[in-house]
Amino acid sequence: xxxxxxxxxxxxxxxxxxxxVDRGELKQSTGKNISGGGILLSANTRYETGQLLDIEVIxxxxxxxxxxxxxxxxxxxxxxxxxQNPPFDIAAEFLEVER
Numbered sequence: 320x321x322x323x324x325x326x327x328x329x330x331x332x333x334x335x336x337x338x339x340v341d342r343g344e345l346k347q348s349t350g351k352n353i354s355g356g357g358i359l360l361s362a363n364t365r366y367e368t369g370q371l372l373d374i375e376v377i378x379x380x381x382x383x384x385x386x387x388x389x390x391x392x393x394x395x396x397x398x399x400x401x402x403q404n405p406p407f408d409i410a411a412e413f414l415e416v417e418r
Contacts, residue, residue: 326355340371363405392417
């Protein structure tokens with residue numbers, strides 16, 4: 320099978336803070352994998368395809384060295400939602416990434 324993805328995925332078991340752009344509520348989830356184009360996360364909240372989210376990706380390194388390494392902040396758009404019950408797999412593409 321030929322891989323057609325532009326970016327390779329890397330496992331990313333990290334904490335993700337999610338703020339829905341339209342609702343403003345803050346929720347937590349867990350990252351499953353990440354690439355140069357997007358992220359797959361596991362969330363107890365179901366988000367809709369096309370919905371914009373602001374996320375903060377917090378690794379164990381960030382928790383230990385918060386003064387040195389800031390968490391990654393990004394705006395993403397939900398492209399796929401899988402699952403009928405929580406936790407849902409949410410695939411999202413990066414629109415903007417703050418470094």
